[in-house]
């Protein structure tokens with residue numbers, strides 16, 4: 001089976017982890033701050049706080065902005081459930097903004113319309129979480145203008161977007177947001193097994209994030225509020241968690257980071273080959289908008305709704321590990337129980353019904369890519385002619 005995505009580990013990556021295994025610290029040693037520094041340089045952000053998953057990163061990013069009961073957090077329905085679960089962890093309410101039909105990213109027009117209504121009803125969001133779907137940056141300039149106008153904060157969910165660029169800035173520079181969240185799950189751009197990080201340029205947020213990842217504790221005596229400054233003293237100042245990344249993970253992440261530019265350019269070459277292969281076919285590729293370059297975390301195509309299921313089965317049977325990203329979050333039973341109903345974001349639902357994710361990863365060969373592209377085109381022809389003759 002050709003999978004839809006997979007990690008790419010080098011001998012150096014493995015050695016980096018083995019070095020930590022033989023060292024004094026498996027966790028809370030020197031590797032985490034070193035990885036954070038490397039990430040900060042890559043994404044051009046002043047502060048990076050590494051944690052044990054992208055989900056934890058989203059959770060503490062919301063908490064750092066004091067998201068709590070009575071607050072609204074808005075995100076995109078075309079995302080993984082973690083993008084909205086993070087608001088619910090904080091006791092806030094979540095809402096969804098519809099997407100652009102040709103990119104799967106949050107639609108600025110839909111966001112504007114929703115904000116105008118929310119202003120009237122007094123339910124403006126405290127935080128908006130745009131998701132850089134498949135690795136293509138959202139319209140961050142427009143979103144950031146709306147943020148100033150309506151007074152909300154912005155957390156970018158860049159779980160797909162490490163290595164992407166927008167107006168020649170790396171995603172994560174937070175030029176148009178308060179914080180950016182990354183995931184290092186094995187299918188993502190680089191991996192630490194499980195892992196995540198938040199980048200920000202705001203020192204106060206960075207301080208809150210690093211407390212929240214470790215029980216709400218600080219060991220920095222200049223920050224102490226109450227306890228006498230004896231050498232063993234630490235202070236718990238808020239209710240945090242154990243969301244720490246281990247040194248094993250950070251060493252892997254730091255080593256993987258060195259490969260990121262190569263990973264991104266390999267993915268760009270493969271994506272361009274897919275785009276070319278589908279040019280004269282009925283397979284639609286996602287629109288790539290101006291002034292941005294995708295990290296190509298996944299390659300999503302759009303096919304007619306009534307062919308999608310049969311194509312999925314045909315391709316899986318022929319050993320091609322296709323997938324679907326994503327079931328609109330609010331169609332999940334848990335969200336239905338919160339009162340969301342189908343039809344809420346029509347573009348997201350149509351996007352979902354036509355979406356198919358085909359294999360894209362750095363070690364996919366040109367030959368395999370051609371085989372996938374040919375099989376996709378053929379599967380579409382087979383299914384659409386059987387539908388037409390039925």
Ligand SMILES: *Cc1c(COP(=O)(O)O)cnc(C)c1O
Pocket residue numbers: 053054055056079080082083131157159160182183184185194195196
């Ligand atoms: C992977 C992912 C997450 C969650 O990341 P984990 O590291 O798996 O917790 C959140 N949002 C999106 C869009 C993702 O793809």
